[in-house]
Amino acid sequence: MKKNNGLLILILAVGVFGILNTEMGVIGILPLVATMFGVSITRAALLVSGFALVIALSAPVLPLLFSGFDRKKVMLLSLAVFVVSNIISVFATDFDIILAARLIPAAFHPVYVSLAFTVAAESVEKTEAPKAVARVFIGVSAGLVLGVPMTSLIATESSFAFAMTFFAVVNMAVLAATAIWMPAMPVREKQGYGTQLRVLGKPGLWIAIIISILLNGSVFGFFSYMADYLNVVTGMGARTISLMLLVFGLANIAGNIVAGKTLSTHPDRTVVAAPFILSALFLLMSVTGNWGHATAALILPFGILAGIVANANQYLISDSATEAPMFANGLYLTAQNLGITAGSALCGFFISVWGTQYTLAGSILMLLPAILFIFIRLFVTRKRYDTRSFSDKQECCQ
Structure with a gap:
């Protein structure tokens, strides 16, 4: 399977889109859900927060x-579970039923997504793996970006x-495409659970997880409150904010494409540059917050950087545990969700104490230790490389 299989990547990308769409799509219709099932908006929000919590707990396991x-x-199996849960949701008349119908497939979310990243990376040569994974990430971005407005439009x-x-139709289409066009993929070298769990003893993996939590927390810390920031600080209206x-x-989505190219050619430079550029962007945005046109112009590079950061985080963790790719991708999904939780909590703290104009302070604060750990990782990996090179030279001389 060491070839660039365009159809395979397309099926994986659409599959990830369908699953992310199921996860995030209901955000835009929570008021409708609350009214329809006679529950409070906070209880309706369990459809999102509960889904995310199950992902965080099941992703490493x-x-x-x-x-x-x-x-x-x-x-x-994962797609079938999503299809069945979507069909149950169509006919559900009780909120507890629809909640259960979402929490059960949430456990299979990290199974499918981690497999999608793993299969994409293994379908091409090793040097092209970041590009293949980046194409699957387009499905992630599309699910996050298009899922909410599309679901809201359909429901309205x-x-x-x-x-x-x-939701059901998209997942059924991917299920059919997977059954028809995707080849059987038996695991040639089955690894024991103990062998895979041993990667947790690698300091480099934990450093990568910490970096991923901090970088993703920085991005989503601000993104979680970006609409409020644009409204309160910048003074944008609802339509402009939607735009x-x-x-x-x-x-x-464009950032995923850029990341695929840069991580394939200059991975370390990409990882090092990302938090510095993001810091400069956040500082600039904090200065131009009251100027509508200037702030609007910065949203574009912010979106591109967000795509690059997501890919860089996946690269860091998978590169630190190459002997257990599925387990590594599960850890990546957990790190991403922990980052979202930590980032939104920290930025929310700054908002509650000092006001919405200080939203960016939380994001900038998370980037400082991220930069420190990135350089620690470079030192550790460089030292490991130098040690290996010295051992190779000794073997050569003997």
Whole structure:
């Protein structure tokens, strides 16, 4: 499978889009859900927060447990679970039923997504792996960007049931495409769970996880409150903010493409440069916050950097545990969700104490230790490389 299989990557990207769409799409229709099922908006929000919590808890475990099974069969199982849950959601008349119908497939979210990254990376030569993974990341970005407005539009123009039907149709299409066109992918060298868990003893992996949490926390810390910042600080109206969110999302997709190229050629430079450029961007945005046109112009590079950071985080963790790719991608998904939680909490703290104009302070604060750990990682990996080179020279001389 060491070739650039365009159809395979496309199926994986659309599959990730369908699953991310199921996760994030309901954000835009939570008020509708609350009204329809007669629950409070905070209880309706469990459809999102509960989903994310299950992902964070299952991401390190289930990808590891399924790592020894045929990858095609595991992906078919994951997609089937999502299809069934979507169909249940279409006909559900009780909130507890629809909540359960979302929490169960949430456990298979990291299974499918981690497999998608792993299969994409293994479908090409090692040097081209970041590009293949970046193409799958386009599905992630599309799910985050298009899922909310598309679901909101469908639900508004028709009904909640039609929105859930949209989720089901997308996942059913990917399920069929996977069954028909994706080849069987048995695991040739099955690794024991103990062998894979041993990667947790690698300091470099923990450093990569910390970097991922901090970088993602910085990006999503501000993004979580970006709409509020643009409204309160910049003075934008609802329509303009919606446009800015769309610009951010499309730029995020472009960032995936850029990351695929830069991580394939200059991975360390990309990882080092990202937090410095992001810091400069946040500082500039904090200065221009009251100027609408200037702030709007900065949303585009912010979206691109967000896409690059997501890919860089995945690269860091997978590169630190190459002997256990599925487990590593599960750890990546956990780190991403922990980053979102920590970033939104820290930025929320700054808002509650000093006001919305200090949202960016939390994001900048998370970048400082991220930069420190990036240089620690460079020192550790360089030292490891130098040690190996010295051992190779000794063997050569003997």
